[in-house]
Amino acid sequence: MASVMLPEVTFQLDVKEHLEKCFLNEKAIAQVGEDVCKERWTNLLTALSYPPACTVLRVSTLHHSKEDTKQYLSQVLHQQYSLKDRPPADVNDHTNLDDTVVISSSSVAGTSRIPVIPSSKQVIVDRQCGLAVMRGADIYAPGVLAASIDMVEGDNVSVYVDVNGLCRRGLTKPFDGAKVFLGNGHVVMSRRELFVTNSEPRGVAVRLCEPVFDCPSLNGILTDRLFLQNLPSIVVGHVLNPVAGNRVLDMCAAPGGKTTHLASLMKDQGVLIALDKSQNKLNKVKQNARRLGLSCIQAFSYDSTKACSRDMVKLSNHDTEINAPPYPPETFDCILLDAPCSGLGQRPQICNQLQLSELKSYPAYQRKFLTTAVELLRPGGTLVYSTCTVTLAENEGMVEWILNTFPQLALSQQIPHLGGCGFEGTDLDVQHLSKLQRFHPVTSYTSASPTHCNLDTIGFFIAKFIKRMECEQTG
Structure with missing residues (x-):
């Protein structure tokens, strides 16, 4: 997968100053040293922008076998990843928790990656939608803020999240504000359906097929077995x-x-x-x-x-x-x-x-x-x-x-x-x-x-x- 460097999470200035003082307070520095405290603070700011690379699920072991559930889940992921044209993620037992399984993404640093090259047509989504996409969701219509003027059903598009919440819904010209690339997808709803003919569009607007952050989509999957x-x-x-x-x-x-x-x-x-x-x-x-x-x-x-x-x-x-x-x-x-x-x-x-x-x-x-x-x-x-x-x-x-x-x-x-x-x-x-x-x-x-x-x-x-x-x- 392509490496995308996300900006650090932004806070209100006084909140950020308060948090920094929390991590760099005098007692902590006296006990473990300033370098350790600074490292904790900088690592936190970096990590918060990214989703965890592994997806963790709890198995309802009271009524279901974990081994059977893992097999069903592997089959679901095999079908899902075949549409993405890449090997499915692995499903493994957690080494310490007997009711927990871990889906390990192959798209993190240090592993073999397939570059994701943005398509020419673009879709801009709001922050809430963008965060869900990072955790494996498709793009639903209410989260779409803007799209290329000629976008029609079946197109391949690149999906971006509006970082600062400045994109106007239904924008017709290219959005030039701060944005982060989330991957490529196939259009299910045309731009006309999203912004012209349907005042309150619902359902999937874009199915993500080449995500930058490769978390599986588990909505509605084995709901009686997995949490x-x-x-x-x-x-x-x-x-x-x-x-x-x-x-x-x-x-x-x-x-x-x-x-x-x-x-x-x-x-x-x-x-x-x-x-x-x-x-x-x-x-x-x-x-x-x-x-x-x-x-x-x-x-x-x-x-x-x-x-x-x-x-x-x-x-x-x-x-x-x-x-x-x-x-x-x-x-x-x-x-x-x-x-x-x-x-x-x-x-x-x-x-x-x-x-x-x-x-x-x-x-x-x-x-x-x-x-x-x-x-x-x-x-x-x-x-x-x-x-x-x-x-x-x-x-x-x-x-x-x-x-x-x-x-x-x-x-x-x-x-x-x-x-x-x-x-x-x-x-x-x-x-x-x-x-x-x-x-x-x-x-x-x-x-x-x-x-x-x-x-x-x-x-x-x-x-x-x-x-x-x-x-x-x-x-």
Whole structure:
């Protein structure tokens, strides 16, 4: 594949300055040196622009054989890649996770590549569409901003993403703003259908046949067997490790990837409460549970920060009836708080428009969830806190606050531990940092050789806590 150098993700200036200070703070520099801190910062800015080179999927092993699922998936990819006129990507087991498979792209640095030469006719897509294309999607009509004036069905076209959001929809002349080449495709809808005869076009407008970033298209593929999920999100479920018969709470459950994973790990036995404030998002949790054949999940539209009521009688370990929130203290054996966060670890990104005031607001919001989680967790129970962001304040800084605020919580070693340790820059010591799990993204697309899928991930953070028994707290 052709090598395309993407521009670094752009942030609001004050946000970028804030993030840089986060990585280059005095404590971190004193502990690991300025060169290490600078390298982390520059690697992050580079990696965020690119999609991970490997596509990771979780297999619904509760109802389906992983080996059979891999065979079906390989057949689908063989058919898909035959249309691209190139060898299909490999489907392999993940070496550490028995319910996970990895599709490895052959189009990264250090491997044999077929140059992608842009066609003369062009299609310009918006940022949201462009990010989806980087992860393997075709080009759908709502995402098309402009196209060559003579574009008709059957044409070969080059596809570009508008970097700064400046392309006017329906533009008739060539777009001369900042853009990035994503690959070539076959036109399904003519320009006339897109902008003249159809006021609200729907469906596929261009099928990508020569992508620069060669991720497979998995929309609608083996939906009862597979869940497309970032690797760290799968690791979270294994770290919490609920077992059959547990009472489990997922405090921010939508769209349900982690929820359904937890239910599978529980063998669909016990009670899994899934909460989310948005009813529309919660409907996705229910839909995913149905398609994966999971019945232990009870989903409620509810503000998790208000999910504990001290006026309610505590449940005994033998109580199996658990209904709508709120719940009495010490109800749950396991709690997952995949917290609302600034999302700065998501990949790929082109132009991040997060405001500094919003970025700074997240830690206070996360503390509200954590306070409720501690109350709802039974002594001896497990709490896992995770984010898909990279800031110290939402990650290591939050762990420091938890340990200072809740002496009944003890930081616990994580299994599996596939990411790196926590970053320096807070008052957490080396022993604490070693128990944290931070996935700091790197990219295979700019390196001399492919990077392992455990490293070429989104930015992600995981902390695991055990609530001490009452005798330990008082002793």
